[in-house]
Amino acid sequence: MKKNKVIVFQCIIIPLLFLKTTILFSQDFLSSGKVTGNTQIDAQYYSEDSKLGITDSSLNYKKFGMNGFANLIYTNGNFSAGARIEGFLNPMLGFDSRFEGIGVPYWFAKYKAGDLEMTAGHFYEQFGSGLILRSWEEWTLGYDNNIYGFNAHFSPYKGVMLKGLTGVQRYFWEPYENSNRGIVRGVDGNFFLNEMFGAMNESKTRIELGGSFVSKYEKVPQITYTNEMDSLAINAGDTVLWKIKKTYQLNLPYNVGSWAARANVALGGFNLYFEYAEKGNDPNATNSYIFKKGKAMYSTLSYSQKGLGIFLASKWIDNMSYKSKLSESGNPPMLDINYLPAISKEHQYSLATLYPYATQPNGEFGFQGQIIYTIPKNSTLGGKYGTTVSFNYSMARSIEKDTIISAVTGTQAGSDGYETKFFSVGDLTFYQDFNILLEKKVSSAFKFKAAFYNQEYNKHVIEDEIFDDKDIVKANIGVLDMTWKFDARNSLRMELQGLWTEEDDGDWAALMLEYNVSPKWFFAVQDEYNYGNPTEDKQVHYYNLSFGYTQESNRISLRYGRQRDGLLCVGGVCRYVPASTGLTLTITSSF
Amino acid sequence: MKNKFSIILFVMAFLSGFWFACDKIDEPLTLTEHTEYPVINEDTNDVFFTDSVMITEKQVLLEDFTGHRCVNCPEAAFLAHEMALEYDHKLIIYAVHVGQLAEPLPGTIFSTDFRNETGTNLYNDFNLSSLGVPIGLINRQEFSGFLPLPSFIWEQAVSNEFDKPVQAKMKLKTKYFPEEGIVVVSTESEFTETLEGNYKLVVYLAEDSINAPQLNNNPEIGPDTLYNYYHRNVLRKALNTTYGEFLTPSGQVEPGIVYKKDYTFLPDQNWQLKNCRIIAYIGKQDEVFNLTEIVQVAEVGIKTN
Secondary structure, X not given: OHHHHHHHHHHHHHHHHHXXXXXXXXXXXXXXXXXEEXXXXXXXXXXXXXXXXXXXXXXXXXOEEEEEEEEEEEEEOOEEEEEEEEEEOOOOOOOOHXXXXXXXXXXXXXXXXXXXXXXXXEEOEEOOOOOOOEEOEEHHHXXXXXXXXXXXXXXXXXXXXXXXXXXXXXXXXXXXXXXOOOEEEEEEEEEEHHHHOHHHOOOOOEEEEEEEEEEEEOOOOOOEEEEEEEEEEEEOOEXXXXXXXXXXXXXXXXXXXXXXXXXXXXXXOEEEEEEEEEEOOOXXXXXXXXXXXXXEEEEEEEEEEOOEEEEEEEEEEEOOOOEOOOOOOOOOOOOEOOOOOOOOOOOOOHHHHOOOOOOOOOEEEEEEEEEEEEXXXXXXXXXXXXXXXXXXXXXXXXXXOEEOOOOOOOOOOOOOOEEOOOOOOOOOEEEEEEEEEEEEEEEOOEEEEEEEEEEEEEHHHHHHOOOOXXXXXXXXXXXXEEEEEOOOOEEEEEEEEEEEEOOOOOOEEEEEEEEEEOOOEEEEEXXXXXXXXXXXXXOOEEEEEEEEEEEOOEEEEEEEEEEOOEEEEEOOEEEEEOOEEEEEEEEEEEO | OHHHHHHHHHHHHHHHHXXXXXXXXXXXXXXXXXXXXXXXXXXXXXXXXXXXXXXXXXXXXXXXXXXXXXXXXXXXXXXXXXXXXXXOOOEEEEEEEOOHHHOOOOOOOOXXXXXXXXXXXXXXXXXOOOOOOOEEEEOOOOXXXXXXXXXXXXXXXXXXXXXXXXXXXXXXXXXXXXXXXEEEEEEEEEEOOOOOOOEEEEEEEEEOOEEOOEEOOOOOOOOOEEOOOEEOOXXXXXXXXXXXXXXXXXXXXXXXXXXXXXXXXXXXXXXXXXXXXXXXXXXXXXXXXXXXXEEEEXXXXXXXX
């Protein structure tokens, strides 16, 4: 009997006790945790539109497009885990058809113990300004180059942050297998001297230094070039035609490394940032398989004080496309390891975004200067509420290149491609934008913004990768944006825009009226009219009707109308959007 | 303070390792193939002579490993050539003289050396020394669990191979240029079905009807020493190495595509060119045995007048 009791105790009670502790522990673990998340659904129903040449067959009978995601993040103290579910059923127009599908392209688990933070799964990371490594995601672009692997952040001392990572990048829904793309590994150190050294703690000059190394390994493909030459041989009095055939193989590097060094110095209202990067020989589809090293420089200088801000930026890029698969190029941009910062201003008004700038990784010089000044309140020019004026000038040009042609391939492939001097500036304009924006509140019921833009857009370079000056669009754009506030809840906003150019699609005019009943409703009508299009058939009205409803953290909006084709760019990375007509529903929500 | 610096130095030294994880390429292009050949003028045939075959049906390769001092070898060779007749010459044979019994004995009637580098490579790579001659490889496919096969099971193994479907078609053409004394071999290979793996093309030259003594122990064939024995299709040379070359850079092939490869060579003065045969075959690259699973084989002569 006693023995039986022992058995009962061993077999039932002990496991129950364990189970109970487990349940208690998990309850405790769950109850002290927090779950957050957000969702966005963009759905479009496309209709045929003879004016835009859209038919069911040109839509591939995909009359409905839906892009959606949901983020779920669980946080509990030093631990967090999350996932993003994405679905493209079918991908909306302008998104690559390889996105079609639904799944979890991003999940992670992260914890912090002491000074070490570890992430396993998918993650986003950036070293410095991203010249040699940046993984990021931009939903509207359909851009996601997240890294799937391990990421460690370690802070052994105050002011020191070390990062190390290894992983593979996202490529649509394709899993990483059989070395179908490269492996990225990188380390970064950031040293904030003022925190590290006691003597500098009180110094007004704040100095931060950093350095990073990134390398990729890739099982390279075999690329061969075959040359056939004819030669005449005289043999026993007869002339015989001989062929000489030579096959060459391109010796592609399995490992491509890069490094970058950076410094940030702040003193008073000034802040100077400087970063320089180099990349080892990296023949790839973007640079036409040249073996030249890549170089990049990026610097910014800013100054601010009350009512005044000055910002200057410049960059010099040479052969810096860096992807984890060398044969990958073109659109949509995928498998980018690095990011080349854009230094053109991103505009808010639709006609000002008609000619956006896309970064040219094979070589460009860029400069931007921006001044924001607020004319004080109660002055002659400032009026009762003050007036804000901002000037912005940005430009991108070619760099000097003396082309080298390989005798074997007959192209730049297999050679250094070209010679260039560091910081040389070529004479081909890629892009130029001068703009001025005035913002003024006239009375408590009326405010307006006026803007003028003068843009120069090298269509051949930006859209077709043809490096000449045969197709430059010069456009002037004017915008007037007025808001009338009727009472605490009701307001009307009107946008008047005009774009004038002799080139491309000619002149445009746009009108938008938006009625807001805050905080819940908005209604808008908009029309963009390409009245100056040299082809009469293309003088199209791109009209849109939309309304939206907001309830707590949910927002639903519905739009019907036409979408013009063009480039959509965020941070110099662009996606082509084709013209479409139809109904768009957007739902965003968070909890 | 000192401690901090040493940590930073250590970290930076560790980090710099990543920069070295970069392959610096000094020679971007390597010459991998260099061939020179006269341009073939199809309209005139007074300068060169052409011979060609087109293979669309299944053909099988028998590699007969033999030696001129091997007493059992003539019997095996006779069996093989009888089978070739039976299969309407769709069975392609070449003889490879290897091993101790192929060694020449200087100063005797067996002073001829039929051995060559290609034969020795095959003999060593397929580990045939432990088995002795005669021994055969039939399409380099296993039969009843064996890869090298003794002659008494050749018939079943050959029949078994002929029962398999055709997987590739081949065209083989030779052109002889009497003035230059060179031979150009043109090959075309086309797969008729999707095949997994990496495929190579191998082109050999064999010389037929070489009159030289041979030992024998089969009274039906003749006396113990056959003084005027005609050695059939003796392997002489590989035109593109023992295991050939990949049909495509990766070796992966697709059906419906015609893979063309041309070779030019200068025949050895000691060979009777009119008796020489070009034997070309397509085989699958195997990690252990180099080349196995021969899917098609073709043979063509060289017209010399």
